[in-house]
Amino acid sequence: MEPFHAHQGGYTLSIKEKYINTLDIESFSQMLKDPSYCYKFYWLEAIVNLISKGIQNTTFDEIIDEMICNAWYSVREFHIHLSGLQADGLVRDGLERAILQLTKLSDLPANASKIEIKNAIADHNEELKIYKEQLTNMVPGRALAGFFTKSNEVVPWGSVRRLTEYIRRIHTTFVQLPYTFGDSSRLKKEVYFNEDWMRMIQDHTVNILGWIQYEKVKWLQNNNPEMPSLIYKLSPMDEKMRKLNHVRKLWEGILTVCEVRDVFTGQPIEPKKYDVDHFIPWSFVMNDELWNLMPMDSSLNSSKSNKLPKWNPFFIIFAENQYHMYRLIHERKELYKHFEACYRDNLHSIWAGQELYRSGNLKEEFVNILEKNMRPVYDSARRQGYEIWNY
Numbered sequence: 001m002e003p004f005h006a007h008q009g010g011y012t013l014s015i016k017e018k019y020i021n022t023l024d025i026e027s028f029s030q031m032l033k034d035p036s037y038c039y040k041f042y043w044l045e046a047i048v049n050l051i052s053k054g055i056q057n058t059t060f061d062e063i064i065d066e067m068i069c070n071a072w073y074s075v076r077e078f079h080i081h082l083s084g085l086q087a088d089g090l091v092r093d094g095l096e097r098a099i100l101q102l103t104k105l106s107d108l109p110a111n112a113s114k115i116e117i118k119n120a121i122a123d124h125n126e127e128l129k130i131y132k133e134q135l136t137n138m139v140p141g142r143a144l145a146g147f148f149t150k151s152n153e154v155v156p157w158g159s160v161r162r163l164t165e166y167i168r169r170i171h172t173t174f175v176q177l178p179y180t181f182g183d184s185s186r187l188k189k190e191v192y193f194n195e196d197w198m199r200m201i202q203d204h205t206v207n208i209l210g211w212i213q214y215e216k217v218k219w220l221q222n223n224n225p226e227m228p229s230l231i232y233k234l235s236p237m238d239e240k241m242r243k244l245n246h247v248r249k250l251w252e253g254i255l256t257v258c259e260v261r262d263v264f265t266g267q268p269i270e271p272k273k274y275d276v277d278h279f280i281p282w283s284f285v286m287n288d289e290l291w292n293l294m295p296m297d298s299s300l301n302s303s304k305s306n307k308l309p310k311w312n313p314f315f316i317i318f319a320e321n322q323y324h325m326y327r328l329i330h331e332r333k334e335l336y337k338h339f340e341a342c343y344r345d346n347l348h349s350i351w352a353g354q355e356l357y358r359s360g361n362l363k364e365e366f367v368n369i370l371e372k373n374m375r376p377v378y379d380s381a382r383r384q385g386y387e388i389w390n391y
Contacts, residue, residue: 013211019200024175030146032215038082038223039095041216042067043139045209047179047191051198052205060136061187065121067135068098069114074220075099076110077306078233078283079385084223098131111236133186140181140191141167150174160185226380229286243288243345244276250338251276251295254328257335262297263317264309264391269295279318280374281306284381290346291356291370294318300391307389308381315374319367326366330359349373 015025031044046066050058074080075096083093091097102108105127106120121128141163148155151174156162164181171177171194178197182190201208213234221230254260255271262269263279277296278285283306285292296304309315329339339357347353356369382388 014207015200015204019196019203022176022196023200024147024150025200027146027149027175028178031143032212033146035219036083037093037095037139038071038216038219039067039093039135040139040143041212041219042071042095043143045070045212045216047193048201048205048208048212051193051201054202056193056195056198058191058193059184059187060140060189060191061132063191064098064132064135064187065118067095068102068121069117071095072099072108072112072117073110073236074234076103076108077236078227080220080224080227080230080233081384082220082223094131094134098128098135101128101131129187136186136189144177144179147175147177164189224384227384228284228377232286233283242282244293246338246341246344247288247290247293247346248276250290250325250329250335250342253335253338254325255295257328257332258324260295260321260324261317262300263294263314263321264300264304265297267297269297274298275301277301277304279309279315280378280381281308281386284384284386285377287348288346289349289352290342291322291349291352291374293346294321304389304391307387308378309389309391311375311378315371315378316367319370320363322370323363323366326357326361329357 013029019025032041035041043063046063049066049070050063071082075082076099081091081093082096083091086092091100102117102120102124105124108116108120112120138157141157141160144167145155148170151170153166153169156166164183167177167180171180176194176196178201179191179193182192184190217231217234221227224230227233251260251269251274252271255269260269261267262274274295275298276293278288278292279294280292282288329335347357351369351373356366356373361369
């Protein structure tokens with residue numbers, strides 16, 4: 001028999017031949033099918049992570065803590081909505097609500113470590129209980145639904161007790177399930193991982209986590225249609241990926257020939273004593289495009305952080321600085337060389353190359369082009385939940 005290959009709309013989940021005769025791999029490949037909420041992805045991801053560490057018995061409580069840790073950074077840093085919003089603007093996903101509640105209860109930063117998050121959960125467990133219990137209602141059982149087709153029995157979805165009994169009966173009679181449940185209630189409910197499934201998952205951890213990540217990204221992008229570069233927003237990125245050297249050299253060159261005033265303070269930028277920062281936060285756009293970058297007083301950078309500056313009056317000041325840069329690169333060959341060096345890392349937007357930075361734009365034309373392309377991105381970030389920086 002050939003190894004099992006499940007093609008999930010572009011991702012191939014490949015399982016070694018030795019497991020095909022003993023485990024229902026095809027049903028396993030259906031565990032992420034037709035989700036109603038995002039926490040189905042985080043449920044399976046948490047289980048795979050626990051099994052990869054050799055854990056055989058756990059509880060709903062411990063799995064949900066793992067889920068909160070895994071989703072924490074995306075929700076806190078990037079305001080990603082795990083399952084979109086309701087018509088009234090309220091959060092749909094229970095896991096996201098749990099994270100937002102923990103945010104209110106603690107002073108944890110967006111980049112908190114897993115240990116810090118779990119300690120905070122323990123400190124506020126009583127206040128979080130109702131939020132965590134909501135996550136135990138259906139997903140733990142519904143994730144196994146693909147296996148239930150082996151039985152002709154009607155699945156007792158309306159009763160946790162009867163569903164627990166049904167899962168045990170299916171497991172012993174028809175097909176080995178990846179996990180079964182104990183008799184405790186709510187968050188204390190035990191989860192027992194099957195040894196054969198544990199071996200398979202440990203043998204294919206990287207491949208399975210890749211499959212979960214792929215399906216999760218598709219779901220999240222569908223529920224956050226205005227969020228750019230979402231795939232890069234699921235875990236902290238290495239700051240070394242930021243590429244601002246050529247932009248900084250360009251502004252250094254400009255500062256040697258004319259005065260540039262800080263967008264926010266109105267004071268002249270001092271060479272070598274400024275930061276290159278994003279007008280629309282990097283955490284939203286996830287790129288270092290020249291049209292979104294500005295020299296900025298270093299002392300304000302941490303205060304601005306990943307907040308949005310007020311559009312009025314700051315955009316027009318920002319645009320005027322951009323125009324000064326634009327005018328000078330077309331007047332001075334040495335500055336144009338610095339501008340050309342930005343192409344590799346900082347000039348990927350087609351509209352910027354073909355419209356904004358082309359020679360011949362008058363100031364009004366330049367500002368209009370910049371506003372036409374930046375304002376929709378700014379408004380998207382605002383709708384996503386990015387705060388306004390009250391400088």
